[in-house]
Amino acid sequence: MSLLKRVLPHPWLSLSMLIGWQLLMNSVSAGSLIMGAVLACLIPWLTNVFWPNPPLSCRVDRLLLFVWRVLVDILLANLQVAKLILGPRRELRPAFVEYPISLEHEFSISVLASTISLTPGTVSADISADRKTLLIHGLDVKDEQQLIEHIRRRYEQPIKEVFECSRP
Incomplete structure (x- = not known):
């Protein structure tokens, strides 16, 4: 398994979480971007064990x-x-x-x-x-x-x- 796949097991989920976080914060600042990025990486990584058979790809x-x-x-x-x-x-x-x-x-x-x-x-x-x-x-x-x-x-x-x- 590649390093990128280990860090970001679900990149689309991470991206959507980052966008959702920014929408919730209703502003774009360095702090909200950093916090959003940390959450967007950490949550999919922590929940990866609950995705035993994720989809290989999607259109x-x-x-x-x-x-x-x-x-x-x-x-x-x-x-x-x-x-x-x-x-x-x-x-x-x-x-x-x-x-x-x-x-x-x-x-x-x-x-x-x-x-x-x-x-x-x-x-x-x-x-x-x-x-x-x-x-x-x-x-x-x-x-x-x-x-x-x-x-x-x-x-x-x-x-x-x-x-x-x-x-x-």
Whole structure:
């Protein structure tokens, strides 16, 4: 293992942590840059043992498009949930849906489950022992198959494209 990889085991995480730190500090000074750099190096290094099988690489262009898609979906889902909850008719159809996962890499599966939970109105509740089925709770499920296809098209397929080089 190279020295750089030992010091910065997750360079993209370190970079995003440094940027996040600077945004939290709301200023750029020598002290905040140094502290941000120390944290951005130290935290991924200390948590490296919890990343037993990290993705080998990802397509950053696809990742940015995926993040944009998720942010837009979160905004739209917030509006839909608010309409459902505050609307005059409260005819919700909550349901648990078993979602068949075609992803193979554990990190990709975690990204999918996290994305589903981030989107208001849906929560990842459980994953099967064989990592082939994800149990999802939906606040208002009209059609289970439609929800499955929506998740496959909007999230799972783009995650495959982002981490296409990270096959187990």
